[in-house]
Amino acid sequence: MRGLFLLFSAISFAAAADHTADVVVYGATPGGIAAAISAARLGHSVALVEYHGNIGGMSASGLGKSDIETREAIGGLFREFVGRVKAYYIEKYGPDSENVRLSRDGYYYEPHVAENLFHTMLNGEGSRIRLFLRRRLSEVLRDASRVRGMRAVHRDTGATETFHGRIFIDATYEGDLAAFAGCRYRLGRESRKEFGELHAGVIYQDHETRRFLPGSTGEGDGRITAYTFRLCLSTDPANQYVLREPPPDYRRERYLGYLDDWKAGRMDLPKQFKDGRGVFKAVSGTAVRALSIAEIPNRKTDVNMFPKALGFPFAEESQRYPEASWEEREQITGHIRNLTLGLLWFLQNDAAIPAGHREIARRYHLAKDEFVNNNHFPWQLYIREARRIVGLYTLSENDVIQPEGQLRARIHSDAIAAGEFPIDSFPTRKREPGQDKVLEGYIFMLDDYTRPYQIPYRILVPESVDGLLVPVAASTTHVAFSTIRLEPTWMAMGQAAGVAAHLAITGKTEPRAVDVDRMQRILLSQGQVLTYFKDIDRRHPAYEAMQYFGTKGFFTDYESRPDEIAGAEIEQRWMKLAGVAAVPGAGTGRLTRGELCRALYAMRPASAGGRPASPAK
Numbered sequence: 001m002r003g004l005f006l007l008f009s010a011i012s013f014a015a016a017a018d019h020t021a022d023v024v025v026y027g028a029t030p031g032g033i034a035a036a037i038s039a040a041r042l043g044h045s046v047a048l049v050e051y052h053g054n055i056g057g058m059s060a061s062g063l064g065k066s067d068i069e070t071r072e073a074i075g076g077l078f079r080e081f082v083g084r085v086k087a088y089y090i091e092k093y094g095p096d097s098e099n100v101r102l103s104r105d106g107y108y109y110e111p112h113v114a115e116n117l118f119h120t121m122l123n124g125e126g127s128r129i130r131l132f133l134r135r136r137l138s139e140v141l142r143d144a145s146r147v148r149g150m151r152a153v154h155r156d157t158g159a160t161e162t163f164h165g166r167i168f169i170d171a172t173y174e175g176d177l178a179a180f181a182g183c184r185y186r187l188g189r190e191s192r193k194e195f196g197e198l199h200a201g202v203i204y205q206d207h208e209t210r211r212f213l214p215g216s217t218g219e220g221d222g223r224i225t226a227y228t229f230r231l232c233l234s235t236d237p238a239n240q241y242v243l244r245e246p247p248p249d250y251r252r253e254r255y256l257g258y259l260d261d262w263k264a265g266r267m268d269l270p271k272q273f274k275d276g277r278g279v280f281k282a283v284s285g286t287a288v289r290a291l292s293i294a295e296i297p298n299r300k301t302d303v304n305m306f307p308k309a310l311g312f313p314f315a316e317e318s319q320r321y322p323e324a325s326w327e328e329r330e331q332i333t334g335h336i337r338n339l340t341l342g343l344l345w346f347l348q349n350d351a352a353i354p355a356g357h358r359e360i361a362r363r364y365h366l367a368k369d370e371f372v373n374n375n376h377f378p379w380q381l382y383i384r385e386a387r388r389i390v391g392l393y394t395l396s397e398n399d400v401i402q403p404e405g406q407l408r409a410r411i412h413s414d415a416i417a418a419g420e421f422p423i424d425s426f427p428t429r430k431r432e433p434g435q436d437k438v439l440e441g442y443i444f445m446l447d448d449y450t451r452p453y454q455i456p457y458r459i460l461v462p463e464s465v466d467g468l469l470v471p472v473a474a475s476t477t478h479v480a481f482s483t484i485r486l487e488p489t490w491m492a493m494g495q496a497a498g499v500a501a502h503l504a505i506t507g508k509t510e511p512r513a514v515d516v517d518r519m520q521r522i523l524l525s526q527g528q529v530l531t532y533f534k535d536i537d538r539r540h541p542a543y544e545a546m547q548y549f550g551t552k553g554f555f556t557d558y559e560s561r562p563d564e565i566a567g568a569e570i571e572q573r574w575m576k577l578a579g580v581a582a583v584p585g586a587g588t589g590r591l592t593r594g595e596l597c598r599a600l601y602a603m604r605p606a607s608a609g610g611r612p613a614s615p616a617k
Contacts, residue, residue: 032171038498175473192218257311391475542594
């Protein structure tokens with residue numbers, strides 16, 4: 001157990017103010033925004049408190065494409081957000097415009113568009129949601145094991161404000177509220193033995209063959225994945241903010257490794273790649289491949305840092321960040337900002353870069369109409385992983401894959417969302433002497449191994465702290481976190497946290513004791529996906545019922561076959577699992593699987609399904 005009370009002990013009491021809401025959400029990330037809207041739409045007052053002066057987390061700070069591989073696996077508020085993005089570009093530019101094409105049905109967007117639409121969604125709830133920006137958490141107030149309030153310092157005025165609530169939701173990337181509240185948490189990597197995870201601990205994995213390389217001991221440690229920024233670069237000369245000088249503390253030797261990568265062919269176009277994976281043919285085979293580029297509307301790009309390059313300089317630079325003081329975090333953030341700008345400067349200006357490569361790099365500059373209050377640079381550091389609470393259950397690699405002999409990932413009766421993104425983790429170490437294959441800790445997009453899976457409610461609930469839900473820094477292993485750490489998934493988890501807060505408040509109970517069955521039914525009525533199927537459209541009459549019973553063990557694979565005749569064996573098995581003695585039409589040989597599910601869904605007691613169990617793992 002690590003604590004932060006001493007690290008954040010300086011509290012300013014320049015002025016005091018009290019705020020009271022049913023639900024207090026700390027962190028206006030997409031997950032936090034979803035939690036706030038979810039609770040507000042169920043009739044509750046919400047205080048949404050954010051450290052930065054902007055909202056939307058990474059989705060509004062450079063991550064201009066939604067990280068989602070299987071679109072039908074996530075619905076709810078994320079799907080609503082995507083629909084708003086699509087409608088925005090259609091209305092502004094016309095349905096047949098290039099910008100609509102580049103928005104890819106609303107899954108790709110400009111950062112300022114995402115932030116504005118998040119504001120629109122929050123404003124749509126009227127006075128039920130109050131937004132408090134630039135507040136730095138300073139203290140959590142507890143009554144025994146229960147969170148009762150939190151104090152935050154206004155970063156501009158120095159005034160201390162107290163927020164009282166009935167339920168608190170930590171939606172920060174860092175898990176700050178949970179740590180202040182005394183929750184146990186994990187930081188770093190579990191060993192391969194601890195949860196029986198194949199990809200846990202120290203790992204060197206060949207990108208192409210997926211084979212483990214020498215040195216892959218599987219030992220656990222405290223290392224975290226590299227943090228970077230996601231840049232929004234423009235190719236429109238009229239909308240470019242051009243760097244005129246290198247950033248502070250610029251050192252060209254930090255980037256010379258990229259030249260080695262280029263000469264060794266590590267920047268070449270891969271033999272096989274998927275669309276949307278940052279493989280941009282215009283820069284492949286050049287040193288500019290140090291940037292992973294994806295086109296978004298209005299001649300802009302979402303630019304990631306290319307982690308396959310052995311010259312990748314970002315690993316190890318943010319190791320202290322999760323438990324650092326606020327001041328040190330700002331220093332680390334500034335350092336990574338300068339490291340990022342330095343790479344851009346190096347590619348555009350260094351004489352060692354071939355002239356043709358420099359010319360390509362000079363097509364891309366910071367977008368002048370983005371992040372206008374931050375010198376056109378993203379304000380949110382890309383925190384891929386920090387603390388992870390210890391909850392009622394720990395999601396592991398074994399929950400997100402297809403076990404041997406099974407035809408789908410593990411079933412969870414308390415599932416409140418579905419996940420689908422491949423296991424994918426950035427490096428944890430810089431290039432080591434003699435290493436010419438891969439950076440340690442880098443696991444590249446295991447989409448041939450990860451399968452759509454269910455996310456249990458228990459990972460949102462701290463093991464021993466009440467009055468608190470944690471949908472972002474949730475209870476997972478390092479490997480499993482690499483697949484839930486995407487904004488679409490976090491929005492689904494945040495939406496579930498809002499519903500759980502509602503049930504805890506109305507039921508006058510703690511989050512650990514809410515009726516999960518009711519939660520699932522509410523979420524399904526809101527369009528949330530609990531169970532992924534390959535073969536059923538969300539417009540099918542049986543869709544909601546089959547989603548629900550997918551959490552109860554009805555289906556052993558990814559096909560629901562809703563219009564197929566159920567047959568006597570399925571009828572008996574499903575009625576037994578549902579706790580229903582008889583169903584009209586059963587035994588006639590005419591009832592389809594979809595019709596049977598709908599009938600059972602209507603007959604099953606609304607309170608069936610029970611409360612979350614609480615195993616340690």
